[in-house]
Amino acid sequence: MMLKAKDIMTTDVVTIRGSATVAEAVKKMNEKGRRALIVERRHEQDAYGIVTETDIIYKVAAFGKDPKQMRVYEIMTKPCIVVNPDLGVEYVARLFAQTHIHLAPVIQETLMGIISIGDILKKGDFVEKPKSILLEERIQEAIKDARATCTEKGATSKECAAAWDIVEELQAEAAHQKAERLDQTAFEVFCEENPDAAEARVYDN
Template identity: 70%
Template structure:
Protein backbone atom coordinates (compact mmCIF):
# COMPACT_ATOMS: atom_id res chain seq x y z
CA UNK A 1 0.00 0.00 0.00
CA UNK A 2 1.39 3.38 -0.98
CA UNK A 3 1.58 6.01 1.73
CA UNK A 4 1.33 9.78 1.68
CA UNK A 5 5.11 10.01 2.01
CA UNK A 6 5.53 8.02 -1.21
CA UNK A 7 3.70 10.50 -3.42
CA UNK A 8 3.89 13.86 -1.63
CA UNK A 9 5.76 16.81 -3.06
CA UNK A 10 8.74 17.38 -0.80
CA UNK A 11 9.56 20.88 -1.95
CA UNK A 12 7.14 23.05 0.00
CA UNK A 13 6.95 26.80 -0.44
CA UNK A 14 5.96 28.65 2.72
CA UNK A 15 4.95 32.21 3.46
CA UNK A 16 4.46 34.32 6.58
CA UNK A 17 0.97 35.11 7.71
CA UNK A 18 1.94 38.78 7.82
CA UNK A 19 2.81 38.82 4.10
CA UNK A 20 0.41 40.61 1.78
CA UNK A 21 -1.88 38.72 -0.55
CA UNK A 22 -0.08 40.47 -3.42
CA UNK A 23 3.17 38.87 -2.26
CA UNK A 24 1.44 35.50 -2.05
CA UNK A 25 0.08 35.88 -5.59
CA UNK A 26 3.52 36.79 -6.95
CA UNK A 27 5.06 33.78 -5.20
CA UNK A 28 2.39 31.47 -6.57
CA UNK A 29 2.95 32.78 -10.09
CA UNK A 30 6.73 32.50 -9.78
CA UNK A 31 6.63 28.91 -8.48
CA UNK A 32 3.55 27.84 -10.47
CA UNK A 33 1.67 26.83 -7.30
CA UNK A 34 -1.96 26.70 -6.27
CA UNK A 35 -1.35 26.93 -2.52
CA UNK A 36 1.21 28.07 0.02
CA UNK A 37 1.76 26.75 3.52
CA UNK A 38 1.69 29.48 6.13
CA UNK A 39 4.56 29.25 8.59
CA UNK A 40 4.03 28.80 12.30
CA UNK A 41 4.99 31.72 14.51
CA UNK A 42 6.37 29.41 17.23
CA UNK A 43 6.64 25.70 18.02
CA UNK A 44 3.19 25.48 19.63
CA UNK A 45 1.51 27.30 16.76
CA UNK A 46 -0.41 25.54 13.97
CA UNK A 47 0.41 25.60 10.28
CA UNK A 48 -1.98 27.38 7.96
CA UNK A 49 -2.68 27.21 4.24
CA UNK A 50 -3.66 29.83 1.69
CA UNK A 51 -4.94 28.69 -1.67
CA UNK A 52 -5.75 30.26 -5.02
CA UNK A 53 -9.41 29.74 -4.15
CA UNK A 54 -9.01 31.78 -0.94
CA UNK A 55 -7.51 34.62 -2.95
CA UNK A 56 -10.12 34.55 -5.72
CA UNK A 57 -13.15 34.09 -3.44
CA UNK A 58 -12.11 36.42 -0.63
CA UNK A 59 -10.10 39.14 -2.36
CA UNK A 60 -10.56 39.29 -6.13
CA UNK A 61 -14.32 38.63 -5.96
CA UNK A 62 -14.81 41.74 -3.83
CA UNK A 63 -12.37 44.01 -5.66
CA UNK A 64 -10.15 44.34 -2.61
CA UNK A 65 -6.59 45.57 -2.99
CA UNK A 66 -4.28 42.54 -2.49
CA UNK A 67 -1.52 44.87 -1.32
CA UNK A 68 -3.67 45.89 1.65
CA UNK A 69 -4.84 42.41 2.69
CA UNK A 70 -2.63 40.11 4.76
CA UNK A 71 -2.40 36.38 4.26
CA UNK A 72 -3.56 35.71 7.84
CA UNK A 73 -6.87 37.42 7.03
CA UNK A 74 -7.86 34.86 4.39
CA UNK A 75 -5.90 31.69 5.23
CA UNK A 76 -7.25 28.52 6.84
CA UNK A 77 -5.63 27.87 10.21
CA UNK A 78 -5.25 25.36 11.67
CA UNK A 79 -5.42 23.40 8.45
CA UNK A 80 -6.01 19.70 7.99
CA UNK A 81 -2.68 17.89 8.04
CA UNK A 82 -1.68 14.47 6.74
CA UNK A 83 0.49 11.93 8.54
CA UNK A 84 3.20 10.68 6.13
CA UNK A 85 2.34 7.06 7.05
CA UNK A 86 -1.33 7.41 6.08
CA UNK A 87 -2.38 5.16 3.18
CA UNK A 88 -3.11 6.99 -0.05
CA UNK A 89 -6.70 5.75 -0.22
CA UNK A 90 -7.35 7.28 3.20
CA UNK A 91 -5.82 10.56 2.08
CA UNK A 92 -8.22 10.47 -0.89
CA UNK A 93 -11.15 9.70 1.42
CA UNK A 94 -10.18 12.53 3.78
CA UNK A 95 -10.09 14.90 0.82
CA UNK A 96 -13.49 13.64 -0.33
CA UNK A 97 -15.04 13.96 3.13
CA UNK A 98 -13.72 17.47 3.76
CA UNK A 99 -13.83 18.92 0.25
CA UNK A 100 -10.18 19.98 0.30
CA UNK A 101 -7.76 19.40 -2.56
CA UNK A 102 -4.39 19.54 -0.82
CA UNK A 103 -2.86 19.46 2.66
CA UNK A 104 0.57 19.65 4.29
CA UNK A 105 2.26 16.41 5.31
CA UNK A 106 3.47 16.79 8.87
CA UNK A 107 5.08 14.56 11.47
CA UNK A 108 6.78 16.68 14.13
CA UNK A 109 7.80 19.00 11.28
CA UNK A 110 6.65 20.02 7.81
CA UNK A 111 7.72 17.26 5.40
CA UNK A 112 5.83 18.04 2.22
CA UNK A 113 2.46 18.70 0.67
CA UNK A 114 0.04 16.28 -0.99
CA UNK A 115 -2.73 17.09 -3.45
CA UNK A 116 -5.40 15.40 -5.51
CA UNK A 117 -3.03 15.76 -8.47
CA UNK A 118 -0.35 13.75 -6.62
CA UNK A 119 -2.89 10.99 -5.95
CA UNK A 120 -3.98 10.96 -9.58
CA UNK A 121 -0.52 11.02 -11.12
CA UNK A 122 1.75 9.23 -8.64
CA UNK A 123 -0.28 6.63 -6.78
CA UNK A 124 -0.97 3.07 -7.90
CA UNK A 125 -4.73 3.02 -7.30
CA UNK A 126 -5.34 2.13 -10.96
CA UNK A 127 -2.84 -0.74 -11.03
CA UNK A 128 -3.51 -1.93 -7.47
CA UNK A 129 -7.02 -0.93 -6.38
CA UNK A 130 -7.44 -1.45 -2.65
CA UNK A 131 -10.60 -3.49 -3.17
CA UNK A 132 -8.74 -6.08 -5.26
CA UNK A 133 -5.72 -6.20 -2.97
CA UNK A 134 -7.78 -6.64 0.19
CA UNK A 135 -9.92 -9.38 -1.39
CA UNK A 136 -6.74 -11.28 -2.21
CA UNK A 137 -5.59 -10.88 1.40
CA UNK A 138 -8.97 -12.09 2.67
CA UNK A 139 -8.80 -15.17 0.47
CA UNK A 140 -5.29 -15.99 1.70
CA UNK A 141 -6.27 -15.43 5.35
CA UNK A 142 -9.41 -17.53 4.88
CA UNK A 143 -7.44 -20.45 3.49
CA UNK A 144 -4.96 -20.11 6.36
CA UNK A 145 -7.76 -20.00 8.98
CA UNK A 146 -9.40 -23.12 7.57
CA UNK A 147 -6.04 -24.91 7.47
CA UNK A 148 -5.20 -23.94 11.06
CA UNK A 149 -8.67 -24.99 12.23
CA UNK A 150 -8.24 -28.37 10.54
CA UNK A 151 -4.74 -28.89 11.93
CA UNK A 152 -5.00 -27.43 15.45
CA UNK A 153 -8.72 -27.94 16.04
CA UNK A 154 -11.68 -25.66 15.45
CA UNK A 155 -11.76 -24.61 19.11
CA UNK A 156 -8.04 -23.91 19.46
CA UNK A 157 -6.53 -20.53 20.30
CA UNK A 158 -4.57 -20.72 17.05
CA UNK A 159 -7.81 -21.09 15.11
CA UNK A 160 -9.34 -18.16 16.99
CA UNK A 161 -6.35 -15.97 16.16
CA UNK A 162 -6.48 -16.98 12.49
CA UNK A 163 -10.19 -16.17 12.24
CA UNK A 164 -9.55 -12.82 13.95
CA UNK A 165 -7.26 -11.92 11.05
CA UNK A 166 -9.98 -12.86 8.55
CA UNK A 167 -12.59 -10.77 10.32
CA UNK A 168 -10.27 -7.76 10.64
CA UNK A 169 -9.65 -7.85 6.90
CA UNK A 170 -13.36 -8.26 6.17
CA UNK A 171 -14.14 -5.32 8.44
CA UNK A 172 -11.63 -3.22 6.52
CA UNK A 173 -13.18 -4.32 3.21
CA UNK A 174 -16.65 -3.42 4.51
CA UNK A 175 -15.41 -0.03 5.60
CA UNK A 176 -13.87 0.43 2.17
CA UNK A 177 -17.22 -0.33 0.51
CA UNK A 178 -19.17 1.51 3.20
CA UNK A 179 -21.38 -1.58 3.51
CA UNK A 180 -21.65 -4.26 6.18
CA UNK A 181 -21.51 -7.88 4.93
CA UNK A 182 -24.58 -10.03 5.57
CA UNK A 183 -22.36 -12.74 7.08
CA UNK A 184 -18.67 -12.88 7.90
CA UNK A 185 -16.56 -15.79 6.68
CA UNK A 186 -16.31 -17.03 10.26
CA UNK A 187 -20.10 -17.06 10.62
CA UNK A 188 -20.34 -19.12 7.42
CA UNK A 189 -17.65 -21.47 8.74
CA UNK A 190 -19.53 -21.85 12.05
CA UNK A 191 -22.65 -22.89 10.14
CA UNK A 192 -20.56 -25.71 8.66
CA UNK A 193 -18.75 -26.40 11.96
CA UNK A 194 -20.95 -25.28 14.90
CA UNK A 195 -18.33 -26.18 17.53
CA UNK A 196 -16.00 -23.54 16.03
CA UNK A 197 -17.84 -20.75 17.83
CA UNK A 198 -16.09 -21.92 20.99
CA UNK A 199 -12.79 -20.84 19.44
CA UNK A 200 -13.80 -17.23 20.05
CA UNK A 201 -14.13 -17.78 23.80
CA UNK A 202 -10.79 -16.83 25.32
CA UNK A 203 -9.35 -17.77 28.67
CA UNK A 204 -9.31 -14.84 31.04
Protein backbone atom coordinates in the same frame (compact mmCIF):
# COMPACT_ATOMS: atom_id res chain seq x y z
CA MET B 1 2.82 -2.75 -0.71
CA MET B 2 0.45 0.19 -0.59
CA LEU B 3 1.92 3.51 -1.69
CA LYS B 4 2.23 6.01 1.15
CA ALA B 5 1.84 9.77 1.23
CA LYS B 6 5.63 10.20 1.48
CA ASP B 7 6.11 8.20 -1.75
CA ILE B 8 4.14 10.63 -3.91
CA MET B 9 4.23 13.97 -2.05
CA THR B 10 5.96 17.07 -3.38
CA THR B 11 8.91 17.82 -1.10
CA ASP B 12 9.54 21.33 -2.36
CA VAL B 13 7.08 23.18 -0.13
CA VAL B 14 6.62 26.93 -0.45
CA THR B 15 5.77 28.69 2.82
CA ILE B 16 4.65 32.19 3.76
CA ARG B 17 4.14 34.14 6.99
CA GLY B 18 0.62 34.80 8.22
CA SER B 19 1.45 38.52 8.41
CA ALA B 20 2.38 38.68 4.70
CA THR B 21 -0.03 40.48 2.39
CA VAL B 22 -2.27 38.55 0.02
CA ALA B 23 -0.48 40.36 -2.83
CA GLU B 24 2.80 38.76 -1.67
CA ALA B 25 1.09 35.37 -1.54
CA VAL B 26 -0.21 35.78 -5.11
CA LYS B 27 3.28 36.78 -6.32
CA LYS B 28 4.84 33.72 -4.62
CA MET B 29 2.20 31.35 -6.04
CA ASN B 30 2.64 32.70 -9.56
CA GLU B 31 6.44 32.64 -9.40
CA LYS B 32 6.62 29.10 -8.02
CA GLY B 33 3.61 27.72 -9.91
CA ARG B 34 1.84 26.70 -6.69
CA ARG B 35 -1.85 26.29 -5.89
CA ALA B 36 -1.27 26.66 -2.16
CA LEU B 37 1.24 27.97 0.35
CA ILE B 38 1.82 26.58 3.83
CA VAL B 39 1.61 29.25 6.51
CA GLU B 40 4.64 29.04 8.80
CA ARG B 41 4.29 28.33 12.51
CA ARG B 42 5.31 31.05 14.92
CA HIS B 43 6.59 28.61 17.56
CA GLU B 44 6.83 24.87 18.33
CA GLN B 45 3.27 24.49 19.68
CA ASP B 46 1.71 26.55 16.94
CA ALA B 47 -0.29 24.89 14.14
CA TYR B 48 0.51 25.07 10.45
CA GLY B 49 -1.92 26.96 8.26
CA ILE B 50 -2.68 26.85 4.56
CA VAL B 51 -3.70 29.48 2.02
CA THR B 52 -4.93 28.26 -1.36
CA GLU B 53 -5.69 29.84 -4.71
CA THR B 54 -9.42 29.36 -3.99
CA ASP B 55 -9.06 31.30 -0.70
CA ILE B 56 -7.63 34.20 -2.67
CA ILE B 57 -10.20 34.06 -5.48
CA TYR B 58 -13.27 33.41 -3.29
CA LYS B 59 -12.39 35.75 -0.40
CA VAL B 60 -10.43 38.56 -2.06
CA ALA B 61 -10.81 38.77 -5.85
CA ALA B 62 -14.54 37.96 -5.81
CA PHE B 63 -15.20 40.93 -3.51
CA GLY B 64 -12.84 43.37 -5.23
CA LYS B 65 -10.80 43.70 -2.04
CA ASP B 66 -7.28 45.09 -2.17
CA PRO B 67 -4.72 42.24 -1.90
CA LYS B 68 -2.05 44.77 -0.87
CA GLN B 69 -4.12 45.69 2.20
CA MET B 70 -5.29 42.21 3.18
CA ARG B 71 -3.13 39.78 5.13
CA VAL B 72 -2.73 36.03 4.69
CA TYR B 73 -3.99 35.38 8.26
CA GLU B 74 -7.37 36.91 7.31
CA ILE B 75 -8.08 34.28 4.67
CA MET B 76 -5.98 31.23 5.65
CA THR B 77 -7.22 27.98 7.23
CA LYS B 78 -5.48 27.24 10.52
CA PRO B 79 -5.02 24.67 11.88
CA CYS B 80 -5.20 22.90 8.54
CA ILE B 81 -5.78 19.21 7.95
CA VAL B 82 -2.42 17.45 7.88
CA VAL B 83 -1.35 14.07 6.55
CA ASN B 84 1.02 11.60 8.20
CA PRO B 85 3.82 10.56 5.78
CA ASP B 86 3.03 6.86 6.36
CA LEU B 87 -0.67 7.18 5.54
CA GLY B 88 -1.66 5.00 2.59
CA VAL B 89 -2.50 6.99 -0.54
CA GLU B 90 -5.99 5.46 -0.67
CA TYR B 91 -6.67 6.95 2.77
CA VAL B 92 -5.31 10.32 1.71
CA ALA B 93 -7.84 10.20 -1.14
CA ARG B 94 -10.60 9.23 1.31
CA LEU B 95 -9.60 12.05 3.67
CA PHE B 96 -9.77 14.53 0.77
CA ALA B 97 -13.18 13.17 -0.24
CA GLN B 98 -14.57 13.44 3.30
CA THR B 99 -13.23 16.94 3.96
CA HIS B 100 -13.56 18.37 0.42
CA ILE B 101 -9.97 19.61 0.37
CA HIS B 102 -7.59 19.28 -2.57
CA LEU B 103 -4.25 19.28 -0.81
CA ALA B 104 -2.64 19.06 2.60
CA PRO B 105 0.80 19.40 4.17
CA VAL B 106 2.60 16.18 5.08
CA ILE B 107 3.88 16.54 8.62
CA GLN B 108 5.74 14.39 11.12
CA GLU B 109 7.11 16.77 13.73
CA THR B 110 8.37 18.95 10.88
CA LEU B 111 6.93 19.93 7.52
CA MET B 112 8.05 17.23 5.06
CA GLY B 113 6.03 18.02 1.95
CA ILE B 114 2.63 18.68 0.46
CA ILE B 115 0.27 16.18 -1.14
CA SER B 116 -2.50 17.04 -3.58
CA ILE B 117 -5.16 15.33 -5.66
CA GLY B 118 -2.83 16.02 -8.59
CA ASP B 119 -0.08 13.92 -6.95
CA ILE B 120 -2.52 11.03 -6.46
CA LEU B 121 -3.69 11.29 -10.06
CA LYS B 122 -0.16 11.48 -11.52
CA LYS B 123 1.79 9.24 -9.16
CA GLY B 124 -0.83 7.02 -7.50
CA ASP B 125 -1.10 3.31 -8.37
CA PHE B 126 -4.90 3.05 -8.12
CA VAL B 127 -5.19 2.36 -11.86
CA GLU B 128 -2.81 -0.63 -11.86
CA LYS B 129 -3.60 -1.79 -8.34
CA PRO B 130 -7.14 -1.01 -7.25
CA LYS B 131 -7.24 -1.55 -3.50
CA SER B 132 -10.55 -3.47 -3.63
CA ILE B 133 -8.99 -6.20 -5.81
CA LEU B 134 -5.87 -6.49 -3.63
CA LEU B 135 -8.05 -6.62 -0.53
CA GLU B 136 -10.22 -9.39 -2.00
CA GLU B 137 -7.08 -11.43 -2.72
CA ARG B 138 -5.83 -10.89 0.84
CA ILE B 139 -9.20 -11.94 2.27
CA GLN B 140 -9.17 -15.19 0.28
CA GLU B 141 -5.60 -15.89 1.47
CA ALA B 142 -6.52 -15.13 5.08
CA ILE B 143 -9.59 -17.43 4.92
CA LYS B 144 -7.40 -20.23 3.57
CA ASP B 145 -4.88 -19.63 6.38
CA ALA B 146 -7.61 -19.52 9.03
CA ARG B 147 -9.18 -22.78 7.84
CA ALA B 148 -5.75 -24.46 7.78
CA THR B 149 -4.91 -23.18 11.28
CA CYS B 150 -8.24 -24.36 12.65
CA THR B 151 -7.85 -27.79 11.08
CA GLU B 152 -4.38 -28.09 12.59
CA LYS B 153 -4.97 -26.54 16.03
CA GLY B 154 -8.68 -27.25 16.46
CA ALA B 155 -11.79 -25.13 15.96
CA THR B 156 -11.82 -24.02 19.61
CA SER B 157 -8.12 -23.10 19.80
CA LYS B 158 -6.79 -19.60 20.50
CA GLU B 159 -4.86 -19.77 17.21
CA CYS B 160 -8.05 -20.49 15.29
CA ALA B 161 -9.82 -17.52 16.91
CA ALA B 162 -6.88 -15.19 16.21
CA ALA B 163 -6.76 -16.28 12.56
CA TRP B 164 -10.46 -15.41 12.13
CA ASP B 165 -9.85 -12.02 13.78
CA ILE B 166 -7.51 -11.21 10.89
CA VAL B 167 -10.13 -12.28 8.33
CA GLU B 168 -12.87 -10.20 9.99
CA GLU B 169 -10.65 -7.08 10.10
CA LEU B 170 -9.99 -7.42 6.37
CA GLN B 171 -13.65 -8.08 5.59
CA ALA B 172 -14.71 -5.09 7.67
CA GLU B 173 -12.22 -2.90 5.79
CA ALA B 174 -13.52 -4.14 2.42
CA ALA B 175 -17.13 -3.54 3.49
CA HIS B 176 -16.27 -0.02 4.69
CA GLN B 177 -14.53 0.73 1.41
CA LYS B 178 -17.63 -0.28 -0.55
CA ALA B 179 -19.90 1.32 2.06
CA GLU B 180 -21.81 -1.94 2.34
CA ARG B 181 -22.88 -4.01 5.28
CA LEU B 182 -21.49 -7.53 5.42
CA ASP B 183 -24.32 -10.09 5.27
CA GLN B 184 -22.24 -12.90 6.65
CA THR B 185 -18.59 -12.93 7.64
CA ALA B 186 -16.32 -15.80 6.64
CA PHE B 187 -16.17 -16.74 10.32
CA GLU B 188 -19.97 -17.06 10.50
CA VAL B 189 -19.83 -19.42 7.53
CA PHE B 190 -17.12 -21.41 9.34
CA CYS B 191 -19.28 -21.54 12.50
CA GLU B 192 -22.14 -23.15 10.58
CA GLU B 193 -19.74 -26.02 9.92
CA ASN B 194 -18.05 -25.86 13.38
CA PRO B 195 -20.55 -24.65 16.00
CA ASP B 196 -17.96 -24.86 18.85
CA ALA B 197 -15.75 -22.25 17.22
CA ALA B 198 -18.08 -19.39 18.16
CA GLU B 199 -17.88 -20.23 21.88
CA ALA B 200 -14.08 -20.21 21.77
CA ARG B 201 -14.06 -16.71 20.39
CA VAL B 202 -15.75 -15.12 23.39
CA TYR B 203 -12.59 -13.75 24.96
CA ASP B 204 -11.94 -13.36 28.66
CA ASN B 205 -11.10 -9.75 29.45
